[in-house]
Amino acid sequence: MDDTTQETTDLTLPPLIRLRVEMQALDPIRLPPYAGSAWRGVLGHGLRQAACVTRARTCAGCLLLEHCVYTRLFEPQAPAGQQDQRFAAPPRPYVLEIDPRAPREYPPGSSLSLVMTLLGEALRQVPYLIHALQQAGNRGLGQTQARFSVARLFQERQPGSGDWQPVYSAEEGRYTPLPLAAVSTPPAPERVRVRLLTPLRLKRHGHLTSPERLSAEDFLFSLVGRLRLLASHHGGNPEPLAWPRFYAPAKTVILSQPQLRWHEWTRYSSRQNTLMELGGLLGTFELSGPELATLWPALWWGQWVHIGKGTTFGLGAYRLEVGFES
Numbered sequence: 001m002d003d004t005t006q007e008t009t010d011l012t013l014p015p016l017i018r019l020r021v022e023m024q025a026l027d028p029i030r031l032p033p034y035a036g037s038a039w040r041g042v043l044g045h046g047l048r049q050a051a052c053v054t055r056a057r058t059c060a061g062c063l064l065l066e067h068c069v070y071t072r073l074f075e076p077q078a079p080a081g082q083q084d085q086r087f088a089a090p091p092r093p094y095v096l097e098i099d100p101r102a103p104r105e106y107p108p109g110s111s112l113s114l115v116m117t118l119l120g121e122a123l124r125q126v127p128y129l130i131h132a133l134q135q136a137g138n139r140g141l142g143q144t145q146a147r148f149s150v151a152r153l154f155q156e157r158q159p160g161s162g163d164w165q166p167v168y169s170a171e172e173g174r175y176t177p178l179p180l181a182a183v184s185t186p187p188a189p190e191r192v193r194v195r196l197l198t199p200l201r202l203k204r205h206g207h208l209t210s211p212e213r214l215s216a217e218d219f220l221f222s223l224v225g226r227l228r229l230l231a232s233h234h235g236g237n238p239e240p241l242a243w244p245r246f247y248a249p250a251k252t253v254i255l256s257q258p259q260l261r262w263h264e265w266t267r268y269s270s271r272q273n274t275l276m277e278l279g280g281l282l283g284t285f286e287l288s289g290p291e292l293a294t295l296w297p298a299l300w301w302g303q304w305v306h307i308g309k310g311t312t313f314g315l316g317a318y319r320l321e322v323g324f325e326s
Helices: 036-051 069-074 120-139 216-234 243-252 292-305
Strands: 006-008 011-013 016-025 094-097 111-119 148-156 164-169 191-200 254-263 266-269 274-277 280-288 318-321
Touching (some): 011 216, 011 292, 016 120, 016 292, 036 069, 036 094, 036 120, 069 120, 111 120, 111 292, 120 148, 120 216, 191 254, 216 243, 216 254, 216 292, 243 292, 280 292, 292 318
Antiparallel strands (some): 006 011, 016 111, 148 164, 191 280, 254 280, 266 274
16 A cells, blocks of 8 residues: 555644554344443454464563554554653554444444554555454454354445445455545535544643633644644654644634533443543534634545544544534
8 A cells, every 4th residue: 555645725634544454243243331441442453463472471571572563553652752741652543433323232243343543554554453353253252252254344445435445354364455436525615514423522721621711722622732743753744734824724723613511431441441521512512713624635535534532432522524514
């Protein structure tokens, strides 16, 4: 696969693909209320089992740390002396896309799917991810160890196009990716509605942003910051995403018509042996203003990489809606 950087207007960002894994339930499967954590655990355990050659209990101190497929995807490490001042590790090069409306229960023989976005070096690791899911399916999902099989893998021809093409089937056993397509950003509208699909967790001054306090600046600053980090660590050019270019335009964007609520989500972390509170904002709001066009490429791109905390679980997903009536 040609993994050159992708361009959207004048932003040069990491190469990106969206994949949809189609699976078949072999046992009765019951997913938790929010499945992002479960699927991340399945992928992580499967990939570590497939990739780890030392069989050590932890990755700390491993000689192969910088060369391991598992750590590159699930526990990436910043090169010595290049750690970001605000982040201990680079952002992970994948995002799970979880549909909260999807069924939670699947009888044997039924189909279930998982959509994910991969960035940068992760594009080269798709065969490992397929194998990891196959291994996880043999071992079973959740406490009941419900088994599943990987049937097919689809790649979206261009992010957001809805044109999904088959690139792998279990029968053939061969992965044939589509050529990397340039990302085409539609024309900027005068106003846009942002629909939060999964809980959005933003922090300001050390505190999570509540529905009443979300501002356009909070959303846009978090978005541009995430894109800059992704470009810095996973390919692309972070310079066009520098703060001086976006700071003044972001302050002119107006957030209106907020229809937001707080959605609580609690998950158990086996690694930390504790319950974690991961609630966030759901709902819609509108953005408008004379400088919206300046932020539009970043807004459009952000749909595929999410923003805020917990993106690897699928949190912080949003979609843009234009041409709506008030």
